[in-house]
Amino acid sequence: MHCNEPETWYVIQNKEDQHCTLASRLNQFYQSDSSERIIHIPEQLGQGFWQLNRIHPSMELVHSDATFHRATSLSSVERDNSIKLSFCMGESLSWSIDGMPGEYEVNTLECAAFGSQHTSSTCEFALHQHFKGFTIKLDQTTLSETIQHLPIQHLTKAIRGSSGGFYNQKMSTGMIRMVNEMIQCPYTGELKQLYLNGKALELLAVYLSECIMDRSVSDNHQGLSRTDRTSLNKAKYIVDTNLAHPPTLEELCRQVCLNEFKLKKGFKQLFGLPVHAYVIEQRLQAAYYLLESKQMNITTAAATVGYNKTSHFSAHFKRKYGKTPSAYFNHSPS
Structure with a gap:
């Protein structure tokens, strides 16, 4: 060769x-x-x-x-x-x-x-x-x-x-x-x-x-220092790796050494969504994959990504994808 x-x-x-x-x-x-x-x-x-x-x-x-x-x-x-x-x-x-x-x-x-x-x-x-x-x-x-x-x-x-x-x-x-x-x-x-x-x-x-x-x-967003961006990327990583049980906003601020105003404003500025909305978006993406790949049923997938009630998960899913998960994937809830 x-x-x-x-x-x-x-x-x-x-x-x-x-x-x-x-x-x-x-x-x-x-x-x-x-x-x-x-x-x-x-x-x-x-x-x-x-x-x-x-x-x-x-x-x-x-x-x-x-x-x-x-x-x-x-x-x-x-x-x-x-x-x-x-x-x-x-x-x-x-x-x-x-x-x-x-x-x-x-x-x-x-x-x-x-x-x-x-x-x-x-x-x-x-x-x-x-x-x-x-x-x-x-x-x-x-x-x-x-x-x-x-x-x-x-x-x-x-x-x-x-x-x-x-x-x-x-x-x-x-x-x-x-x-x-x-x-x-x-x-x-x-x-x-x-x-x-x-x-x-x-x-x-x-x-x-x-x-x-x-x-x-x-x-290139103005108003965010390199230190702020580093802290915000750390916040995103913490959220991404703890989707089922994310820290509270107060705890997240403590972990990344930012005050609440900087965290809320900077997170939306850098990643396009407020922290809470970002968590929902990432949970729905993770659940979509679990259902698309047929790894889990709807109830289990919802619990895995952090939803205590399947009805709440179904409502969020329908708001994003236009159909309930059971209709979208033709799955039984359990």
Whole structure:
């Protein structure tokens, strides 16, 4: 395998098993010239697959869905000049990068943007964890005219300015819906390519709008010092990680060292919603994913995201999506 092979995303190796069948299959998978390909995990290692669709010369889509019967570590060397957007639809995934301290992680319903540099990394697949991801790869050397009109330069700037070259953001409900629609594509052949192309461009536009352009504008809001923005981002993180039981406004102020006026005004200014409305929005997005992926029934999903009464959850859901959750998903409440 040589560095001048442009079609190769990664060179993959299992350092504990030089004859690893999965590593061999993945290398063949990424080197293949076919526009659509799939490999399955060897039964002795686990179950699941990697599937790739090259929808045109500048864009490839990879869907992976895997559960391992034993802990597995795969190392990869990335050599091409491309940008990747990886959407985590399953359990959290962590990895380390040679020469960089600590570990990197993308959590459930987060998107990681990375690329445009040569890296060597190792990913740990834990026993029985369900890894499910969807990646869009953009080849910067052959960007089509359509994609060139998107503000890709803002994405590369965000990646360069992020820690370790990985720019992680939370997925919105719209992104979750679009990724699921591509995973569950109902078409085959040329119609499938057309459908995936349109959906991928739609997802790119939404991602750039919500995670790159809006954030760039927010960061330039006047009246917020760098210290204030740091405290407000910390407040958002605390809320995001405690959706079911968020702290009171008073407690949140104490934790981030802001007075109530600065917290309420700054949070809305930076993130577009008051704290309470933001909590409701994030709860509804989390519940939408749980119901869309059929992981839970309505009652359990409502309780998981912090609603003590299913009726309150249903009212909020209908206000946002136009239908009650039972009508939207055709689910039984319990």
